[in-house]
Amino acid sequence: MRIIIGSDHGGFELKESIKQSLSKDMKIEFYDVGTFNSESADYPTFGSMVAQKVQRGEFERGILVCGTGIGMSIVANRFPNIRAALCHDTYTARMSREHNDSNILIIGGRVTGKDVAMEIVKVWFTSEFQGGRHQRRLEKIADIEKAICDSQSTRPAEK
Ligand code: RB5
Numbered sequence: 520m521r522i523i524i525g526s527d528h529g530g531f532e533l534k535e536s537i538k539q540s541l542s543k544d545m546k547i548e549f550y551d552v553g554t555f556n557s558e559s560a561d562y563p564t565f566g567s568m569v570a571q572k573v574q575r576g577e578f579e580r581g582i583l584v585c586g587t588g589i590g591m592s593i594v595a596n597r598f599p600n601i602r603a604a605l606c607h608d609t610y611t612a613r614m615s616r617e618h619n620d621s622n623i624l625i626i627g628g629r630v631t632g633k634d635v636a637m638e639i640v641k642v643w644f645t646s647e648f649q650g651g652r653h654q655r656r657l658e659k660i661a662d663i664e665k666a667i668c669d670s671q672s673t674r675p676a677e678k
Pocket residue numbers: 527528529530562585586587588589590591
């Protein structure tokens with residue numbers, strides 16, 4: 520599996536630690552969209568790059584880190600077919616895979632310690648979607664997305 524990773528300055532340090540763990544411990548290849556230092560940077564820039572490439576199928580999954588994880592969640596979940604999960608512990612990481620088939624993992628670099636973050640990443644990669652009733656719920660989300668898209672494309676221009 521090849522994944523894509525990104526952060527703003529608030530998540531930069533944790534992103535670098537995650538990258539080390541991905542390559543050394545987990546042998547997972549990744550593409551880093553930045554940011555590449557701790558200077559102030561805007562989370563929508565990096566969140567949208569990662570979400571768009573996962574949405575288009577260029578990468579199977581993504582990881583995003585900002586200060587709290589909230590900004591990245593808001594950005595990533597605006598993209599159709601993106602199920603971005605902000606996880607603070609291994610339980611939510613596992614559930615986000617098993618029940619929600621999350622395709623982007625989000626962690627807050629200023630609220631989650633490094634060791635916990637590494638455990639979250641490992642659990643997220645080793646947990647599998649369970650399908651069944653959960654698949655039905657994902658299909659409902661896809662229906663909602665489609666209805667919103669359809670209504671926007673047919674709505675007369677607002678004055
Ligand atoms: C940057 O200061 C901070 O706002 C950002 O990293 C993130 O926490 C936004 O949700």
